[in-house]
Amino acid sequence: MDYLEISVTVWTDEAERAAGVLLGAGFAGVVMGEQRFDDLAEPWIEEPGRPAGPMPERPAEVTLRVYEARTEAPPAVDDASSSPEAEVETVARIRGALGGLGHRISTRVIAEESWAESWKRFWDVQHVGDHLVIKPSWKEYTASAGDLVIELDPKQAFGTGTHATTRLCLQALERLVRPGDGVFDVGCGSGILAIAAVRLQAGRAAGVDTDPVAVAAARENADHNGVADRLDFAVGTASNLAGRADIVVANILAEILIELAADLAALAGRDLILSGIIDRKAPEVRAAFAAQGLALAEELREDGWVAQHFRRA
Secondary structure, three states: OEEEEEEEEEEHHHHHHHHHHHHHOOOOOOEEEEEOOOOOOOOOOOOOOOOOOOOOOOOOEEEEEEEEEEOOOOOOEEOOEOOOHHHHHHHHHHHHHHOOOOOEEEEEEEOHHHHOOOOHHHOOOEEEOOOEEEEEOOOOOOOOOOOEEEEEOOOOOOOOOOOHHHHHHHHHHHHHOOOOOEEEEEOOOOOHHHHHHHHOOOOEEEEEEOOHHHHHHHHHHHHHOOOHHHEEEEEOOHHHOOOOEEEEEEEOOHHHHHHOHHHHHHHEEEEEEEEEEEHHHHHHHHHHHHOOOEEEEEEEEEOOEEEEEEEEO
């Protein structure tokens, strides 16, 4: 079986809404990778009516990728030109769902034998915070004193440590986890956040995700890191978690965070870390959780993304 990769390029402030649309269109997951263009397509020339000064930076673009299984291997297409009927229909369906979002759509076919390998060349060892090191399972790395190395193979699940939303969560966990803490990870993806929590001396962690592929990957990663006995991963959402945890972390879309505000707030015994929030959505998320009686302790920002840390009063 081959896979069709559909890439949708949007401006950064459209990314969260576009990802939500793609999930709503039936795709099991959305891979997000940011690319920033620092130069203009045309030279910067001072003209009457155009302010003088340094050349401005173009807005950041984000490429969202979704995948669909294919029984045949058609040629790749760009904006549906010269594409087979099935690919035309897929691109048309996505374009229709997105409405005015997205200014470039392209596809390519990934052969089954290279499916698991095609994206690996883009991922290297990541250093996050003071001590965390996220290492792909296929990379060699010699740990230094003080390193907490997490070895991952995310497969199709979100969470490699390369995206700002994940890094912000990891930074917050490094500061907030206390020995013996209980942690809930809502939207666990590859399991990176829950695994990091127990490596940072949390007692136990439980993670849920609506994608069975992500849950399977998280379990494998927990076992590979030798912490499976302190982690539980299951298919589900916040409502499937029982009781309270000292720390709850949720790295998902702002709209979903707002929808789950009551559930997430009820689960948080002490600290709540929210991420996946595009900058302009931060006030809405802040208001939704303030309404649940939680106090905003701090906001972390990177590349137009925001993580919010709430504390129970």
